[in-house]
Amino acid sequence: MTPIITAVIVVTAIGIICAIILSVASKVMYVHEDERISLARECLPGANCGACGFAGCDGYAKALVEDESLSVSLCTPGGADAASGLAEVLGRTAGEVARKVVAVNCCGDCDVTEDKMDYRGVDTCAGAKLFFGGKGKCPYGCLGLGDCVKICPESALYLENGLVHVKPRLCTGCGICTRACPNNLLETIPVEYKVMVACSNHDKGAVTRKACTNGCIACKMCEKTCEQGAFTVIDNLAVIDYEKCTGCGACVEVCKPGCIILRPTLV
Amino acid sequence: MDFKALIAIIMTSALVNNYVLQQFLGICPFLGVSKKLDQATGMSIAVIFVMLLATAVTWPIQEFILNRFELQYLQTIVFILVIAALVQLVEIILKKNMPSLHASLGIYLPLITTNCAVLGLCINNIDLGYGFLPAMVNAFGSGLGFLIAMVLFSGVRGRIEQNDAPEAFKGIPITLVAASIVSVSFFGFSGIVENLFG
Amino acid sequence: MSNKLSVLTKGIVKENPVLVLLLGTCPTLAVTTQASNAIGMGVAATAVLLCSNIVISALRKIIPDKVRIPCYIVLIASFVTIVQMIVSAFAPDLNDSLGIFLPLIVVNCIILGRAEAFASKNGVIDSALDAIGMGVGFTLTLFAMASIREIIGNGTWYGFSIPVLADNHVSILTMAPGGFLIFGVLIAIINHASKGKGVTRDEFGCDGCPSASSCGRSTCAKEGVIE
Numbered sequence: 001m002t003p004i005i006t007a008v009i010v011v012t013a014i015g016i017i018c019a020i021i022l023s024v025a026s027k028v029m030y031v032h033e034d035e036r037i038s039l040a041r042e043c044l045p046g047a048n049c050g051a052c053g054f055a056g057c058d059g060y061a062k063a064l065v066e067d068e069s070l071s072v073s074l075c076t077p078g079g080a081d082a083a084s085g086l087a088e089v090l091g092r093t094a095g096e097v098a099r100k101v102v103a104v105n106c107c108g109d110c111d112v113t114e115d116k117m118d119y120r121g122v123d124t125c126a127g128a129k130l131f132f133g134g135k136g137k138c139p140y141g142c143l144g145l146g147d148c149v150k151i152c153p154e155s156a157l158y159l160e161n162g163l164v165h166v167k168p169r170l171c172t173g174c175g176i177c178t179r180a181c182p183n184n185l186l187e188t189i190p191v192e193y194k195v196m197v198a199c200s201n202h203d204k205g206a207v208t209r210k211a212c213t214n215g216c217i218a219c220k221m222c223e224k225t226c227e228q229g230a231f232t233v234i235d236n237l238a239v240i241d242y243e244k245c246t247g248c249g250a251c252v253e254v255c256k257p258g259c260i261i262l263r264p265t266l267v
Numbered sequence: 268m269d270f271k272a273l274i275a276i277i278m279t280s281a282l283v284n285n286y287v288l289q290q291f292l293g294i295c296p297f298l299g300v301s302k303k304l305d306q307a308t309g310m311s312i313a314v315i316f317v318m319l320l321a322t323a324v325t326w327p328i329q330e331f332i333l334n335r336f337e338l339q340y341l342q343t344i345v346f347i348l349v350i351a352a353l354v355q356l357v358e359i360i361l362k363k364n365m366p367s368l369h370a371s372l373g374i375y376l377p378l379i380t381t382n383c384a385v386l387g388l389c390i391n392n393i394d395l396g397y398g399f400l401p402a403m404v405n406a407f408g409s410g411l412g413f414l415i416a417m418v419l420f421s422g423v424r425g426r427i428e429q430n431d432a433p434e435a436f437k438g439i440p441i442t443l444v445a446a447s448i449v450s451v452s453f454f455g456f457s458g459i460v461e462n463l464f465g
Numbered sequence: 466m467s468n469k470l471s472v473l474t475k476g477i478v479k480e481n482p483v484l485v486l487l488l489g490t491c492p493t494l495a496v497t498t499q500a501s502n503a504i505g506m507g508v509a510a511t512a513v514l515l516c517s518n519i520v521i522s523a524l525r526k527i528i529p530d531k532v533r534i535p536c537y538i539v540l541i542a543s544f545v546t547i548v549q550m551i552v553s554a555f556a557p558d559l560n561d562s563l564g565i566f567l568p569l570i571v572v573n574c575i576i577l578g579r580a581e582a583f584a585s586k587n588g589v590i591d592s593a594l595d596a597i598g599m600g601v602g603f604t605l606t607l608f609a610m611a612s613i614r615e616i617i618g619n620g621t622w623y624g625f626s627i628p629v630l631a632d633n634h635v636s637i638l639t640m641a642p643g644g645f646l647i648f649g650v651l652i653a654i655i656n657h658a659s660k661g662k663g664v665t666r667d668e669f670g671c672d673g674c675p676s677a678s679s680c681g682r683s684t685c686a687k688e689g690v691i692e
Contacts, residue, residue, distance in 0.1 A: 006336050014328075014345055015539075018352035025356055029363035289641050291495040295574065298490070340550060343568045344542040351535060381538070381572045383491045390565055435657035436649070439487065443649030447642040454642075 036065045036089060043085030045078045052076075064090060076100050076188075077172035100173030100188045102156070102166050107198035107259055108141040109163035113212035129182035136162075138211035140200045142185055148177040168265055189263075194247030197238045199259035204236055209257075216259045222251040273404045275464050276397075280408035282456040286384055287416040288449060293384030297417065298442060300375070302428075307421040308414070313375040315410030318388050320357065321350050322406040325389045326399055346389050347381075354380045384413065420449055472591055476598030483606040484655045488574040492566045493607060494644040500623045503611035505559040507604025509548050509567065514576050515596040516544045521584040522592035537580045538571070545571040575599060606651075613647055614638045 041061040052074035054060040064070050064086065072086040072093075079099065087093055119135035121127055125147040133139040144162040156170035157177060164185075178186040185200055197216065201208045205217030218236040230244035231251065238260065251260045286292045293314070300310045325346050333339055358376050361369040379385055388409050392402040423445050432441040482488045489510075496506045517540055521528075528536045549567050553560040560567065570576065579599055584592040616622050618638030620631035637643050 003337070007338055007341060010332060010336060010338055011341060011344060011348075014332075015348060018348065022352060022355055022359070025359045029359050031362050031366075291491050291641070291644065292569075294490045294494060298487075340546060343546050343549065343571055344539065347538055347542050347571055348535070351538060381574075381577060383569050383572055386572055387565055387569055390568060394565070433653075435653040438656075440649040440653035440656065443645045443652070447645030447649070450642040450645055451637070 034065050037061050039089045040064050040086055043078070043082050043089060044075055045082065068092075077174040079172070099191045100175075101168050101171045101191050102173065102175070102177060102186050103189050103193075103196050103198075103263055104142070104164050104166060105185045105187060105196070105198055105200045106140075106142040106163065106183075107214045107261065108136065108138055108212045109161040111161065112214040113137055113141065125180075126182050134183075136211075138201055138208070138215060140183055140185075140202065141212065141215075143183065147180045147182075148186060151180045152177050166264065168263075190242075193242055193245070194263055195240060195245060195249060195251065196261060196263045197240060197259060198261050199237065199257075202235050202237050208236070214258050217257055219256065221254045221256065222260055225250050225254045271464055273401065275460050276401055276404050277408035277411065278456075278460050278463070280405050281412035281415060282453065283460055285412040285416055285453050286387070286409045287413055288446070288453050290387070292387040293382055293413060296375075296378055296382060296384075297420065297446075298439065300378075301417050301421045301424055304418065304421045304425075307417040309372050310375045310378070311410070311414035311417045313372045314379055314384060314413050315407065316372075317350075317354060317357070317376070317379045317385055318406040318410045319403065320353060321385050321389055322392060322402050324349055324353055326392060326402050329393050330399075342390070342393070347386060350385055350389070351380050384409075416449070416453075420446065423449060469591070469594055473594045473598045476595065476600070476602040477605065478602070480599075481602045481606060481655075482575045482599050483603060484652055485659075486575075486578075487652075488578055489603060490648070491569065492573065493610065494641075494648060495566050496563055497607055497611035497614055497644065497647075498618075498639045499562070500608060500611040500615050502559070502562050503607035504604065505552075505556065506563055506566065507600070507607045509552060509563075510570050510573060510575070510603055511597070511600025513541065513544045513548055513570055514579065514600045515593060517541045517576060517580055518584040518592040518596035519589055520544075521580045522587060522589045525585050533585065534577075534581070537577060537585075541576055541580070542571045575603060610647055610651060614643055618643055 038061075041057060044057040044061060052060045054063050060075065064072065072090065073083040075082040075086075076099070078085075114137055115135045116137045117132070117135050119128060119131070121131050123145060125134075125143040125145045128134045128143045128145055134141075134143045136143065142163050144159065144164075146157075146159050146164070148164055149157045149159055153174070153176065154170045154172055156167045156172075157164055158167065159165075168191075173188050175188045178184070178188060180186075183200065189196070199214070199216040201211065201215045203211070205219065208215035208217055216237050218233045218238070220233050220238075222238050223231040223233055227248075227250070228244040228246055230241045232239050232241065249262060252262055280286070284290055287294065287297050296310055296314075301307045328345060328349060329339075329342065333342060333345065354376050358369070358373060361373060361376075388406055392405055395405070397405060424442060427441055427445055436444070476482065480486060483490070483493050492506055492510070496502045517537070520540055521537060545568060548570070549560075552563075552567060579595060583595050587595070612622060616627060616630060617635055619636070620627050620634035635643075638647065
């Protein structure tokens with residue numbers, strides 16, 4: 001009988017001691033977490049892209065609860081749904097969420113430009129960039145190995161004929177891909193922008209022409225044609241001032257190389 | 268205990284008798300968490316931490332309570348109870364006092380609780396008849412072995428991801444085949460302790 | 466009646482705990498060096514599974530929700546201790562060969578997982594049938610794997626020497642790497658045979674397994690939830 005009693009007492013005692021220690025600890029070390037933080041977090045998509053400017057969705061949720069005046073419309077991937085959800089949870093009004101989408105500032109596919117080497121190295125854009133600036137003749141252009149394609153959480157990017165294209169319907173404008181391109185060719189722009197300069201080459205016209213037949217040669221035809229005066233050629237590359245651009249498309253007609261294009265809106 | 272013997276214990280438990288690759292303890296987290304290097308490292312550090320703490324608590328309990336009252340058969344129940352409570356306590360303390368550490372390592376703690384590795388280590392210490400210091404050193408060595416295996420394997424797994432395995436093998440099967448090859452490589456350590464320490 | 470039968474048989478093939486659900490991988494790799502060990506481990510685990518499922522199912526309305534996991538663990542640990550004692554008394558050789566994996570049945574994910582997923586939500590009879598099914602599936606898998614490893618790796622089967630293989634065996638299969646290899650190949654065979662018609666995470670019980678939140682099982686990884 002005694003061994004049984006001893007066993008029962010020992011196990012019960014250990015159990016009770018553990019229980020007491022845990023209960024005391026959970027009371028003494030209670031971390032007060034505002035439950036609104038987890039409610040707010042649930043409204044966010046969880047992509048942790050940083051488009052809102054905070055460290056991941058957790059960071060944004062925490063900042064929203066702590067700062068009453070912070071806008072609930074900063075989440076671009078979440079869009080209007082996230083904004084309205086957050087507004088409901090936190091009791092604030094949702095502003096306008098500017099729908100953003102990604103544009104590829106390069107039109108150099110295999111038809112208009114060539115490789116300068118037979119590249120057999122590491123199969124990533126970052127790796128190719130380290131090796132004499134990549135395999136293409138244009139050092140500013142798309143490296144064609146798809147780092148951005150792989151990283152896009154919505155699978156909204158695809159490689160075709162050596163150039164990256166966007167599927168605008170799938171793109172949420174989160175901007176994760178913009179950080180993946182070693183040549184910084186990807187840019188998030190508001191959906192309203194209709195015209196874009198699909199080139200990032202800053203070399204003189206003659207040099208650009210040798211690298212890619214579509215590249216911007218700084219001929220300034222766009223600057224002369226645009227009635228709103230939205231174009232400036234800076235550093236051998238045309239730049240659009242979107243405050244003035246009406247999307248009339250006159251520049252698209254006159255651009256001889258063909259790098260000024262209407263932004264693709266179809267899937 | 269002399270220093271050499273302690274080093275021998277560390278090398279044995281970390282390399283020769285590696286917990287994951289030779290003793291098959293802790294396979295579930297090994298297969299589950301080794302996909303990314305940062306996850307793997309975080310998990311392994313949490314494992315070392317829990318192993319050290321668990322040994323520090325269970326060894327005295329075995330020595331001063333279970334052995335004294337002739338209750339060795341209660342070892343399984345008492346050990347698992349104490350380990351579970353201990354890890355819960357650590358999580359509460361971490362959350363309060365070191366929130367950044369809790370954010371990075373905290374998610375792995377419940378994973379380690381009901382894991383063969385920790386309970387296996389505690390029972391091993393008793394079965395091998397170690398004193399307190401050798402037991403703590405054994406705990407550190409085993410955790411270190413776990414870390415080595417996890418980090419190595421996450422590198423291997425990263426490479427496998429980029430390769431094209433046959434359809435039936437995609438996912439866990441090819442990972443297991445890779446694990447078997449890594450395990451073979453650890454056989455290379457088998458003579459190390461005898462040869463280093465005579 | 467067919468429902469009861471399906472509860473019983475699903476653990477054997479369709480939701481085989483080792484090859485489909487990938488639970489209980491540690492003992493699978495460790496004790497399958499010999500067929501006799503495998504049967505012993507399988508029977509011991511089935512016994513624990515059966516008893517714990519019945520008791521947890523019977524007590525499911527009484528155990529408070531917040532402390533249910535520690536309660537289950539204590540119950541399972543008690544049954545494991547009993548099984549340990551029985552094995553060491555009546556089959557001491559098995560006790561030596563299973564070694565540390567006999568007490569480690571207590572942290573076997575199969576048992577805690579089924580307790581959490583099935584026994585806590587269903588009646589006693591159903592839980593018992595589920596336990597038997599899962600246990601039989603576990604034992605059969607262990608036996609199959611142990612047979613392969615023992616026959617090719619040692620040239621014997623259940624202790625009986627096999628004519629040609631006894632002199633020409635591939636010893637590495639009975640060691641650690643062999644375990645991983647045969648396990649991987651078996652899962653690949655099952656994947657091929659079922660052609661990806663595996664069960665999803667919601668259908669079987671991951672919730673009891675503490676690894677649930679960071680597990681990377683290919684059969685149940687949901688897009689974007691588990692990487």
